[in-house]
Amino acid sequence: MFGLSITGRTLRFSTLALLATLWTALPADSALAQTASRKPATPLKVFISVDMEGLAGVVTSGDVGGTNGDYQYFRKRAAEEANAAIAGALRAGATEVVVRDSHGAKQNILPTDRDRRARLLRGASTGPKNMMEGLDSSFAAVVFIGYHASAGTPNAILAHTSNGNVVDFAINGVSLPEGGYNALVAGLYNVPVVFVSGDRAAVDQLRGLLGRVDGVAVKQEIGTAILGMSPAEAQDAIRLGVERAVRARAQYRPYRLAPPYNMVLKVKRDGKTFDGAVSAAAGEYRYTNADLLKVLEAFNALK
């Protein structure tokens, strides 16, 4: 019988003929060839909430809103820091990335400026999740970019909580910055916050609350001025840090407080009402509920 010896083995001629036929019938990039060689990616969804006060270079409120020309400059930097976080998440294996524009009216990142590999959740929403709108239990990790410390924090850049009226927002005796109550929303869905960027005070404050969390302080306050990284340096640090943190996501714990949630909200100007909330003293509201989202609804109504 006619045969061909290849590395000591003999293939029958008829077998070779069949292989040759298949080879010409199936181009290398055929769907069948790809199906055989590719495994479906394991879903890994990453949620990125982007504020502006903690971006590299931002020092005054005019940098993050209004008609100041620097706002137009810094909204571009917001997109770039978000893109650095997106790139880091994708390098760590993310199969889906959602960016929540979280500052002011939530229309800071221009749609064409963000990395097209991520989805952008843009615009104000009426729900209690606010800066975490779009998050649910299908996500594996949360990233905060451009975050700032809570109202009254010393040595912090543009420190405030939600709006200029809030003096302090506490649940179960724990004073919460935006990163704190947003981490609680993530904890509600069993999702850990793995990374935060912002000014030194914001990063330190969140670590004090959450315990272990990766992060980059892109600037620090020096007598209301800032000393900090260039945007390019900050973006490199964010890209590397988010990749590192998403890869290590199993090492971070979701942040939770035990229900029921007892809210104490202190404000400069009071006079608002919410069903079930009481005015405990001038400028102070109290409200309790076992549903965290209901407490955040009360906070949004009364602040």
Ligand SMILES: [Zn+2]
């Ligand atoms: Zn903001």
